[in-house]
Amino acid sequence: xxxxxxxxxxxxxxxxxxxxxxxxxxxxxxxxxxxxxxxxxxxxxxxxxxxxxxxxxxxxxxxxxxxxxxxxxxxxxx
Numbered sequence: 001x002x003x004x005x006x007x008x009x010x011x012x013x014x015x016x017x018x019x020x021x022x023x024x025x026x027x028x029x030x031x032x033x034x035x036x037x038x039x040x041x042x043x044x045x046x047x048x049x050x051x052x053x054x055x056x057x058x059x060x061x062x063x064x065x066x067x068x069x070x071x072x073x074x075x076x077x078x
């Protein structure tokens with residue numbers, strides 16, 4: 001049986017694994033893209049123009065309309 005080796009980015013490193021070719025149903029790949037240089041600007045852009053939304057959130061809320069915001073502080077020691 002032929003073996004196929006796959007290598008992919010994982011965190012700050014890479015992961016590699018080998019599997020029998022006949023066990024692979026499909027290989028899914030993303031397009032190559034450059035790393036984000038302006039993280040703050042990228043986050044603001046995503047908030048102002050979310051993917052899949054017909055219009056920015058400012059257009060869907062009226063002045064003085066009630067809004068809610070939540071935050072969570074998670075602890076790794078429980």
